[in-house]
Amino acid sequence: MEKLKSHIDALNLKYLQNLNDFTKFLLLGEDELAGMPFEFLKDLEKADGKFKVPLTSYHVTPVLEHCKVGSTRKQIAVAYGQKGGKDNVAILENLVQLRHKFAKLLGYTNYADFAIEPRMPKTSRKILEFLEEMSEQLSDVANRELNILKDLKIKEEGNAQFGMEDLLYYIKRAEEFKVDLDVGEIKQYFPVGLVISGMLKIFQDLFALRFDEIKDVDVWHDTVRVFSVWDASSSDLLGYFFLISFPGKESMPTLVL
Known part of the structure; x- marks a missing residue:
């Protein structure tokens, strides 16, 4: 039993390692990336006059959300899925x-029942019943919203088939349509420095x-800032944190305590 579990754990680890070691990228021209923010493009490396788009979630998600070119969205979604x-x-x-073999040895019908047993539903059958019930209740709403997309x-690309790679882009477009909102235009009024100072004040x-920034300290990247944390009433030193921000990239500042 322990040998079998160790084998399963090793395969799980190997699966994750294969994902982490995946370093392929797509070479895409500027016209193929129409709609992408300048901040995204300027951080990409170039080769043969084209942009190198790594197949990481950090790069893939913005393309699926912002790229106007349907064939590019499909190309990058398929490559990422592989x-x-x-x-x-x-x-x-x-x-x-x-x-399945492991679960059967422990007396379960299948692995799903083994994994779910400690949790509230207890059996995979109850999960399936719940999902079927939710599907019946939400299918009409989901179909209406999908038809809108x-x-x-x-309207934007002609009579092209709608695929999963279109979902994020047209959800965002529908939101912009609904409130006549251009997120890219709004972002210019919230520079990262202003947002960070406001966040820290809150x-x-x-x-x-009380946060005091510590200057002239060795850090691993020039965007990393170091702060000491003090109790405002007693002036006791409570600790330190790193503030990691990437101006121009679509990410929120990250605190590392």
Whole structure:
């Protein structure tokens, strides 16, 4: 039993390693990336006059949200979905069999029942019943909203088939249509420095703290800032944190305590 579990754990780890070691990218021209913010493009490396778009979630998600070119969205979604390649497909097939064997040895009907048993639903059957019930209740609403997105794509790209790669882009477009909002235009009024200073002030006021930035300290990137944290009333030193921000990229500042 322990040997089987160790084998399963090793395969899980190998699967994740294959994803993490995946370093492929797509070469895309500027016209193929129409609609992408300048801040996104300027941080990409170039080769042969084209942009190198790594197949990481950090890069793929913005393309699926902002790129106006349907063929580019599809190309990058398909490539991203193939991360790990045939090796990971083989690992998954093996894992399905080994997990089923493991669950049967423990007296469960299948691995799903084993995984769910400690949780509130207790059995996979109850989960399926819940999902079927939710599907019945929400299918009409989902179909109506999907039709709105499909109609929007027809207006913008012609009579092209709607795919999963279009979902994020047209959800965002529908939101902009609904409130006549251009997120890119609004962002210019919220520079990262102003947002960070405002965020820190909120934390200081809310928790009665004082943050002092420490200059001239060795950090691993020039965007990293170091702050000491003090109790505002007693002036006791409570600790330190790193503030990691990437101006120009679509990410929120990150605190590392």
